[in-house]
Amino acid sequence: MGEIILKTNDLTVDFKVKKNVFGKADRLSAVHNANIEIKKGEIYGLVGESGCGKTTLANAILGFVPITSGSFEAFGHTIDAKTGAAEWKDARRHMQTVFQDPYSSLNARFTVWQIISEPLYIAGERDERVLCERAAALVEKVGLSLTDLDRYIFEFSGGQRQRIAIARALITNAELIICDEPTSALDVSVHSQICNLLLDLREEFGLTYLFISHNLSLIKHITDHMAVMYLGEILESGATDEIFKNPQSPYTKALMSAILEVNPKEKRERIILSGEARSPINPPNLCRFAGRCGEACELCHNAPLPDFKKIGDDHFARCHLIGKGK
Numbered sequence: 001m002g003e004i005i006l007k008t009n010d011l012t013v014d015f016k017v018k019k020n021v022f023g024k025a026d027r028l029s030a031v032h033n034a035n036i037e038i039k040k041g042e043i044y045g046l047v048g049e050s051g052c053g054k055t056t057l058a059n060a061i062l063g064f065v066p067i068t069s070g071s072f073e074a075f076g077h078t079i080d081a082k083t084g085a086a087e088w089k090d091a092r093r094h095m096q097t098v099f100q101d102p103y104s105s106l107n108a109r110f111t112v113w114q115i116i117s118e119p120l121y122i123a124g125e126r127d128e129r130v131l132c133e134r135a136a137a138l139v140e141k142v143g144l145s146l147t148d149l150d151r152y153i154f155e156f157s158g159g160q161r162q163r164i165a166i167a168r169a170l171i172t173n174a175e176l177i178i179c180d181e182p183t184s185a186l187d188v189s190v191h192s193q194i195c196n197l198l199l200d201l202r203e204e205f206g207l208t209y210l211f212i213s214h215n216l217s218l219i220k221h222i223t224d225h226m227a228v229m230y231l232g233e234i235l236e237s238g239a240t241d242e243i244f245k246n247p248q249s250p251y252t253k254a255l256m257s258a259i260l261e262v263n264p265k266e267k268r269e270r271i272i273l274s275g276e277a278r279s280p281i282n283p284p285n286l287c288r289f290a291g292r293c294g295e296a297c298e299l300c301h302n303a304p305l306p307d308f309k310k311i312g313d314d315h316f317a318r319c320h321l322i323g324k325g326k
């Protein structure tokens, strides 16, 4: 692992939403000044509760939603709100996605080989024999058989559909695979099978993953680096094992307490979040977690969230309490 293949620079995505009867547009701050760095060959986890902006961050990188401000660097390109379509397309061809729901993300009218090879078709390959051969080469890699190629998606279980979606993500030899909650819609019994498949394929094809999940146990198990996001803002990031050993943000601690309580050796108690979550619409320039944070002090309600502080070699967090002996 070494070279950085994707780096965001204060990436921000706002959505305009209508609030009042006069139709005045309000700003929904979905992602605010996000900075992540993904190294070649690693699994980078993005974790946080539903609605915190994980998918929007991925969508901004993929060009599915417009960037409001900031930029990202990937595969020799720097992409921002003003980048033209051709440059976007060139950066985008190095990335593919595996979505949360394999029931709705795959075209029910296509056969398996058509679904798997479609990204190659979109990239310009028109020879049906080549498309079919490339799909055949991948279908077994994801644990299905050649006889599945002519079947339709309704004939498969959720886990099998996600395997098809993974084969589809690999067909263009993309280097970065963005997996957005790839196991959330599946039975718990197949979660580990899909995760193990992703790990095996990383080895075999030298892949890098941005792995999005609201499930911190999964993030702990599978990722090398991670970022913890709350209401559009990254509060802690770095090496996954460093963060788990020494979490700094009260929000990270609360998320972790929910999974550590099952370990009887752990002394930590579960932190129940109370209070009201802030609205992402026109948020004030304060810590967005303040309304629910059990450790919030006066500063948290009156002063902007401070910048990231270095906690360890590969660990950063932002919170008013850091360095204050708490």
Ligand SMILES: Nc1ncnc2c1ncn2[C@@H]1O[C@H](COP(=O)(O)OP(=O)(O)O)[C@@H](O)[C@H]1O
Residues within 6 Å of the ligand: 015, 016, 017, 028, 029, 030, 048, 049, 050, 051, 052, 053, 054, 055, 056, 057, 280
């Ligand atoms: N196209 C959109 N228009 C307006 N608001 C959106 C849009 N997409 C997402 N949002 C809002 O942005 C916030 C982040 O959503 P999302 O990125 O889907 O979160 P997550 O993936 O972490 O669950 C939410 O408040 C959501 O309602």
Ligand code: SF4
Residues within 6 Å of the ligand: 249, 250, 251, 287, 288, 289, 290, 291, 293, 294, 295, 296, 297, 300, 305, 318, 319, 320, 321
């Ligand atoms: S800045 Fe304040 S409100 Fe925000 S996480 Fe830290 S202590 Fe809690």
Ligand SMILES: [Mg+2]
Residues within 6 Å of the ligand: 051, 054, 055, 056, 180, 181
């Ligand atoms: Mg999402």
